[in-house]
Amino acid sequence: MYEVESFFLVDVFGAEPFSGNPLAVVIGAAEFTVEQMQNITRWLNHSETAFVSPATDPAADYRVRIFTLEREMPFAGHPTLGSCHAWLAAGGNSRREAEIIQECGAGLVTVRKSDQQLEFAAPPLLRSGAVDEEKLEEVCSFLCIDRGDLVDAAWADNGPGWVVLLLRSAASVLSLNPKRSYPTRLDVGVVGPYPTGSQAAFELRAFFTDHQGIVREDPVTGSLNASVAQWLFSTARAAGHYVATQGTALGRRGRIHLTQDAAGQVWVGGKTTTMFSGQLTESVRSSFFALRA
Numbered sequence: 473m474y475e476v477e478s479f480f481l482v483d484v485f486g487a488e489p490f491s492g493n494p495l496a497v498v499i500g501a502a503e504f505t506v507e508q509m510q511n512i513t514r515w516l517n518h519s520e521t522a523f524v525s526p527a528t529d530p531a532a533d534y535r536v537r538i539f540t541l542e543r544e545m546p547f548a549g550h551p552t553l554g555s556c557h558a559w560l561a562a563g564g565n566s567r568r569e570a571e572i573i574q575e576c577g578a579g580l581v582t583v584r585k586s587d588q589q590l591e592f593a594a595p596p597l598l599r600s601g602a603v604d605e606e607k608l609e610e611v612c613s614f615l616c617i618d619r620g621d622l623v624d625a626a627w628a629d630n631g632p633g634w635v636v637l638l639l640r641s642a643a644s645v646l647s648l649n650p651k652r653s654y655p656t657r658l659d660v661g662v663v664g665p666y667p668t669g670s671q672a673a674f675e676l677r678a679f680f681t682d683h684q685g686i687v688r689e690d691p692v693t694g695s696l697n698a699s700v701a702q703w704l705f706s707t708a709r710a711a712g713h714y715v716a717t718q719g720t721a722l723g724r725r726g727r728i729h730l731t732q733d734a735a736g737q738v739w740v741g742g743k744t745t746t747m748f749s750g751q752l753t754e755s756v757r758s759s760f761f762a763l764r765a
Contacts, residue, residue, distance in 0.1 A: 477498055477499065477500045477501065477751060477752040477757065478498070478499040478500060478558075478562050478749065478750070478751050478752075479496070479497070479498055479499075479748075479749060479750050479751060479752065480496075480497040480499070480554075480557075480558035480561060480562070480746055480748070480749045481494060481495070481496055481497075481746070481747045481748040481749070482494070482495045482497060482554040482557050482558055482744055482745065482746055482747065483743075483744070483745045483747050484550040484553050484554045484557075484692065484694070484742065484743075484744050485550060485553075485692040485694070485718075485726045485727060485728055485742035485743065485744075486692075486724070486725060486726065486727075486742075486743060486745065487725040487726070487727045487743070488725065489745055489747065490747065491719075491724050491725040491726070492550075492691065492692050492719070492724065492725075492726050492742070492743070492745075493519070493550045493690065493691040493692040493693070493719070493724075493726065494518055494747070495518065495520060495521070495522060495550055495551055495554030495555075496513075496516045496518050496520075496521040496522070497521070497522045497523075497524060497551075497554055497555055497557075497558035498512065498521070498522070498523045498524065498752075499524045499558060499559065499562045500524070500525065501523035501524060501525050501537070502525035502526060503761065504523060506544065508760070509521070509523050509537060509539050509544075510539055510544075512539075513539040513540065513541060514541050517541070519540060519541070519688075519690055519691075520538055520539065520540050520545070520548055520550070520551045521538075521539050522536050522537070522538050522539075522551040522554060522555040522558075523536065523537045523538075523539070524536050524555055524558065524559055525537075527573075527575045528575065529575045529580065531573055531580060532573045532574060532575035532580055533559070533564065533566050533567065533572050533573050533574070534555075534559050534564060534572075534574060534575065535574075535575040535576070536551065536552070536555040536574055536575070536576050537576070537577070538551045538555075538576065538577070540682075541682055541683060542682060542683035543683075544577070545577065545631055545632065546576065546577030546578040546631050547576055547577060547578035547581070547595055547630060547631035547695065548631060548632065548694065548695050549592065549693060549694015549695040549696070549697065549698055549740060550692060550693065550694040551694075552574060552576070552581055552583065552592045552694060553583065553590045553591075553592060553694060553741075553742065553744050554744060555574065556572055556574060556583045556590055556592075556744075557590060557744035557745075557746070558746070559572075560572070561746055561749070570584050570585050570586075571583070571584045572584070574592075577631075578595055578630075578631055579595070581593060581595060584739075586739075586741060588743070589729070589741050589742055589743050589744070590741065590742070590744050591729065591731070591739045591740055591741025591742075592694070592698075592739070592740055592741075593737055593738070593739060594630070594698035594699070594701065594702055594737070594738040594739065594740055595630050595631075595698070596630070597627075597628060597629060597630050597699060597702060598629045598630060598631065599627045599629035599633075600626065600627050600628065600629070600703075601626065601627055602625075602626065602627075603625045603626060603627055603635055607635065608622070608625055611625075611635055611637065611658070611660055613651075614650055614651055614654060614658055614660065614679075615637075615648055615650045615651075615660065615662070615679070616648075616649060616650055616651065617648070621639060621640070621644065622637055622638065622639065623638040623639060623640055624637075624638040624707075625637045625638065626703050628661065628696075628699035628700060628702070628703050629699070630695055630698060630699045631695055632659045632680070632695055632696075633657075633659045634659050634660070634661045634678075634695070634696055634699055635658075635659065635660050635661070636660075636661040636662070636663060636696070636699065636700055636703060637660065637661070637662050637663070638662075638663055638664070638709075639662060639663070639664040640664065641664045641665060641666075641667075642664045642665060642666045642670075642672075642674065642675035642717075643664070644664050645662050645663065645664035645675045645676070645677055646675060646677075646720060646721055648662060648677060648721075650679050650687055651687055652686070652687050653681075653685050653686055653687055654681045654685060654687055655685055656681070657680075657681055658679070658680060658681050659678075659679075659680045660678070660679045660680070661676060661677070661678050661679075661693070661696040661699075661700060662676065662677045662678075662679075663675070663676050663700050663704075663716075665709075671715070672714075672715045672716060672717040672727075673710065673714035673715060673716065674700075674704075674710075674714065674716045674717070675716070675717050675718070675720060676693070676696060676697060676700060676716055676717070676718040676728075677689060677718065677721060678690040678693040678696045678718070689721070689722060691718065691719040691722050691724045691726060692718045692719050692724065692726030692728065692742075693718065694728070694740055694742075697716055697718070697728045697730060697740055698730075698738060698740045700716075701714075701716075701730040701732070701738045701740065702738050705732045705738060710730070711732075712731070712732060713729070713730065713731045713732075714730050715727060715728065715729055715730070716728045716730060726742075727742060727743070728740060728741070728742050729741040729742060
């Protein structure tokens with residue numbers, strides 16, 4: 473399966489086709505250089521592109537390298553589920569009946585099949601705890617809100633570097649209108665609860681600055697939902713299982729299923745659907761790799 477480069481465009485976390493977060497996946501990327509993977513990512517112009525190759529760790533089923541338009545990421549959520557989906561679609565077979573082990577920059581991540589969806593085990597946080605007042609003031613200024621609008625805040629960094637803010641309601645989250653550009657790197661997640669009895673428990677939005685200083689909003693963010701769930705479960709604001717929505721402000725219908733099992737492990741799940749697939753043409757492949765000669 474790794475001799476010919478295969479391409480998949482996968483919808484991740486969408487409630488229906490073309491409503492989640494698109495992920496480009498290249499299967500058979502072992503020969504690609506970092507520069508080539510970064511160039512492909514920028515050309516495709518999706519928030520992330522994933523490159524799958526044989527695992528180097530004997531405990532893993534495959535290896536994935538995840539690139540944004542700016543940099544390589546050690547871990548990201550929707551690329552984890554989308555890469556696993558594409559690997560399975562390309563003929564990948566796990567040595568375990570219901571679990572797949574992914575190797576990535578953050579180490580080994582377990583993905584499992586459950587109820588016609590995939591879900592990954594949320595990795596441990598790299599940074600957690602309180603956010604200092606200076607940072608909170610900066611983030612509030614970035615989001616164009618008052619300091620008094622915050623219910624709580626925490627570092628919830630599992631790779632991208634998230635600072636997470638809790639607002640009073642989902643409506644408050646949906647009304648945000650942050651700055652359109654920012655001179656430094658920021659990764660800000662915002663969460664707010666829906667009224668009791670709603671179809672979803674929380675609304676999330678994810679804002680970040682790209683390599684040109686432009687503020688972007690991610691449609692549906694697996695890493696953010698993972699770290700937010702860990703925070704909400706640990707502070708008893710959520711228990712057992714809940715559904716979060718994301719992408720509403722962008723016209724998307726992201727649906728993320730968050731579960732904490734009896735051992736305390738948080739699982740992040742959602743639908744994954746192949747929207748387009750194909751292969752790198754032989755003429756492009758020949759010229760592409762000739763550039764390295």
